[in-house]
Amino acid sequence: MSNIPSGNQSALKVTRGMLKEYTAGDNPLELHFEFNPSTITRSRAIEIEFGEGTNTAGGRDFNGTEEIRRVAQGATVKAETFTLKILLDATDRMNADDSDANTDGVQPELDILYSMVEPKLQAPDGASTLAALSDSGDDAQPYPSVLLFTWGRQVLPVFMTQVQFEVKAYLPSLVPYRAEATLTLQVIQSRNNFYTPEIERMFNSAQGAVGSLQGFQSTGGL
Numbered sequence: 001m002s003n004i005p006s007g008n009q010s011a012l013k014v015t016r017g018m019l020k021e022y023t024a025g026d027n028p029l030e031l032h033f034e035f036n037p038s039t040i041t042r043s044r045a046i047e048i049e050f051g052e053g054t055n056t057a058g059g060r061d062f063n064g065t066e067e068i069r070r071v072a073q074g075a076t077v078k079a080e081t082f083t084l085k086i087l088l089d090a091t092d093r094m095n096a097d098d099s100d101a102n103t104d105g106v107q108p109e110l111d112i113l114y115s116m117v118e119p120k121l122q123a124p125d126g127a128s129t130l131a132a133l134s135d136s137g138d139d140a141q142p143y144p145s146v147l148l149f150t151w152g153r154q155v156l157p158v159f160m161t162q163v164q165f166e167v168k169a170y171l172p173s174l175v176p177y178r179a180e181a182t183l184t185l186q187v188i189q190s191r192n193n194f195y196t197p198e199i200e201r202m203f204n205s206a207q208g209a210v211g212s213l214q215g216f217q218s219t220g221g222l
Contacts, residue, residue, distance in 0.1 A: 018150040019183075021116065022157065029145065031112050033086050040151075041083040050074040082149070082158070082185040088165075090177040105170075105177030113163045113181060116145045148194065149185055153201075157194045158185040 017036050021028035050060065062071045088109045093101035100108075119142035121129050149156045162184040169178040189195055 015152060018148075019116065019160075020148045020150070022146045022148050029112050029116055031109060031116075034089065034109075035087045037084040037086050039085070042080060043083070044080045045078045047076045047078055048074060049076070079189050080187040081161075082187070083182065084185075085180055085182050088179045088181060094177065101177070102171075103175070105175040106179055107175050110165060110176065110179060110181070113160075113165070113183070116147060117160050117163055119144055146188065147185070154198060155194050156198060157188040157192055159188065160184070161186050 014036070017033040018031065020030045048059070059075075060071050060073075062068065088106040090098075090101040090105045115130070118130050121142050144159060147158050147160060149158045160183060163181060164183075165179050165181040167176040167179045169176070171177050187195065189199075
């Protein structure tokens with residue numbers, strides 16, 4: 001579990017979103033959302049390239065479902081992306097007289113987010129080192145973190161392709177204690193232990209909903 005304490009001082013039990021580094025190394029980076037984002041923007045797109053000489057707009061001519069495969073040639077499904085804004089706020093912890101919050105504010109959370117996009121090297125003993133700090137001199141290639149984005153029942157492997165934050169308030173020591181971070185995540189859509197079950201869940205849910213939704217719509221309900 002994350003060693004960053006929760007700022008939730010209420011008795012209300014809620015499920016928190018989480019980002020965790022997927023690694024066999026020791027002490028993987030982990031960030032539980034202290035306050036879940038109010039909105040998440042998900043984007044999935046198809047890129048269409050039919051090349052020169054195609055006279056029709058948007059795709060090839062077809063006549064019948066047996067030609068669908070030919071029509072779809074040149075269309076590539078792009079990886080899904082998430083954009084979410086999370087609030088990092090140490091105020092509740094500071095009011096509860098948390099010594100770490102009074103000293104460090106939300107700087108540890110911001111450092112975790114930055115470390116998640118910083119290239120790393122993995123040592124044989126499981127220790128991770130930021131590539132910028134390594135002086136090993138070997139030919140090992142640094143790599144960004146593979147992260148697990150956990151949201152309710154969904155656990156998706158992602159890369160964090162961009163992190164951006166705006167500090168809202170500082171301690172007298174100029175340490176930030178309130179900030180809003182904007183995260184852009186790209187789903188790793190490959191055969192793996194996380195994406196495969198999620199895509200199966202999604203497809204089964206969609207297939208199962210077809211009949212029930214059609215029956216509901218036939219009654220005139222909205």
